[in-house]
Structure formats: structure tokens, C-alpha cells
Amino acid sequence: MIEQLGLIAAVILPLWNIPLIVRIVRRKSSEDVSILWALGVWVCLALMAPSGFTSKDIVWRVFNIVNIVFFSGVTFAVVYYRIKHRRQPPS
Numbered sequence: 001m002i003e004q005l006g007l008i009a010a011v012i013l014p015l016w017n018i019p020l021i022v023r024i025v026r027r028k029s030s031e032d033v034s035i036l037w038a039l040g041v042w043v044c045l046a047l048m049a050p051s052g053f054t055s056k057d058i059v060w061r062v063f064n065i066v067n068i069v070f071f072s073g074v075t076f077a078v079v080y081y082r083i084k085h086r087r088q089p090p091s
Helices: 002-015 017-027 035-054 058-087
Strands: none
Touching: 002 017, 002 058, 017 058, 035 058
């Protein structure tokens, strides 16, 4: 029962990244999100990923897979809109 609850939480927790991605895309801006924070979190997740991918603990493994996928989306959106914003000449 505890492992099943943990597995459900491991899938649900990273889904909270979706509203952030949607907000960035709708506003077409990531100015309110620190690019250093996004890259720093993503690098830490990438460094932890091998541990999660090879773990026998299903909760840790699933959490790592789902989290790296969704936070990669956050990081991509932040970097994409930051670069896009820089390329546009001021109005």
C-alpha cells in the first residue's frame, strides 16, 4: 500500500510542471523564471538520473523518469522564450 501511494505521488508530483510550461507558452515569456534556476535544477536532475534509472526502487525510478521529462519541458520553454525575446528588436 505504501509503495503504491509512493508510485502515485511519483507520477503526480512532476505533473505540477505542466501549469508552469502552459503559463510560459501562453504569455510567450519566461521573464519571471530565472534561467539559472531552471538550468541548475535540470543539471541536478540530469546528474541524479542515472541513479534513478538503474534503481531497483520502482518509486524512485518512475519519479526520475517522469520528473526529467517534465522539467526538461520547463527548461526548454524557459530557454526558448528567453532566446526568442533577445532576438526581437525592442518596440
